[in-house]
Amino acid sequence: MDGLLQQIFNGLVSGSFYALLALGLSVIFGMLGVVNFAHGAFYMLGAFGAFILLDSFGLSWWLALFVVPAVLGIVGMVLERTLVHRLVALDPLYNFLLTFGIALILQDLMRLRYGVQSQPFSRPELLDGSLNLGLFSYPKYQVFVLLFSIVISGLVWLVLTRTRVGMVVRAATERADLSQALGINVGRWVTPVFGFGIALAGLAGVLAAPMRAVNSSMGGDLIIVIFAVVVIGGLGSVFGSVTAGYVVGMLTAVGNFYLPALSQSLVFILMALVLLLRPAGLFGREEGVHA
Amino acid sequence: MLRVRGLTATYGEARVLQDVSLDVESGQVVTLVGRNGAGKTTLLRCLMGLHRSMEGTIELDDRDITRLSPHQRCRAGLGYVPDDRGIYASLNVEENLTLPPTVGPDAWSLEQVYEAFPVLADRRRQAGTHLSGGEQQMLSIARVLRMGSRLLLCDEPTEGLSPLLVQQIGDILRNVKAHGVTVLLIEQNVHFASTVADRHHLIAQGRLVESLDNAEVKEREHELLEYLGI
Known part of the structure; x- marks a missing residue:
């Protein structure tokens, strides 16, 4: 039982990354009608950003947590102004070519400089060690990631629902x-x-640096799952993306516990089921399709 | 107030509007009558700037607005009531009302809107799409009144509504007109049209074929109904 509970916790932590990435992807898709295949690459850049700040400049991870998303947000805005906004009038195929191309370029640039092996990154001192959660003890850092992503998602939700x-x-x-x-x-x-969506991807990357392998392909591996999460939550639904992020994280972890052989495909089976039963996604609306 | 000259619109290879010229005088209610697919909705979308593949000129109060983007046309005084009512599911009723900016001196206040449409006041915190079809239609019209638009472009506001609600929409439109607002209205219901409007333009296969006043519409109601295939 403790094992299962621990798996659920692991799942929620993975879900934190899914939620932050899916949130940005979903807002970008809704507003621009652009499916951003480069989203995973910006997550990767976020992790490398934290690594470079620490490795080359000796700046702490805590600083990176603010600086890296801000810088990547600006990069995102420049990218939108120079390239992405041209997609609006074009066939959706160009959307794929451009954003996938950007992803490959960014990935290869990092590979050129840092090779394929993962870069070492240790947890910030303050969050090192474990926390006793009663039934089991759990790494402090993971608990922080979970709480932090919930707070960020909550803040975004407040801004979306309570402000002009x-x-x-x-x-x-x-x-x-309309x-x-x-x-x-x-x-x-x-x-x-x-820019905001890209900044969120960067933030997820910074959060990932101390607990995931920091290498050029880390975003490419994740982005496929994120697309499934967005589809499950409902295209263009912010609330749906975030919720689906945590749910998918949890379900895959539980699935992993009972059916380890299926762990890679569970999320896609779930996506197929959702598409069969609710084509607009769990929280999607038919109206959302206009966007 | 509104002057359209030589408007031609295409969807890919197909021409949906051909050389349409049309005037709407200030303070009038003018209808566009025609069969489904005649090009009426495309005409309103062209006026609003939502349909881009078009030629011709559109002037509002002697100002050429042909090159303006939709949000600029809205701010120039065009109020759009789309055929699907255009109610946001992710916004509640009050947000649906207050989303657009106010664009004219005669913009209704929220209080005025709620007084005129009590049902919207009762449901102000509900999601826009939780309203019934008729209520959504009220909301869509109330929204452009709150903006203070000078020229309403209404795409078949009575479609699918019960006779009682159609009557209510009629009252609202007459009330709007009494406030000095100009209305360009798509309407299939010729009888209803003659009770709210001053002039009627008949559109067939993308061309404006005839302009009639109310007396002519009443006289030729049967012929028109047959023509519309109703």
């Missing part, structure tokens, strides 16, 4: 065209939203 900006983003995510016709300058929000 959030209302505009929700409306534009649901139906960009929002234009109702006097909202959707174009003005597109760049910051894209």
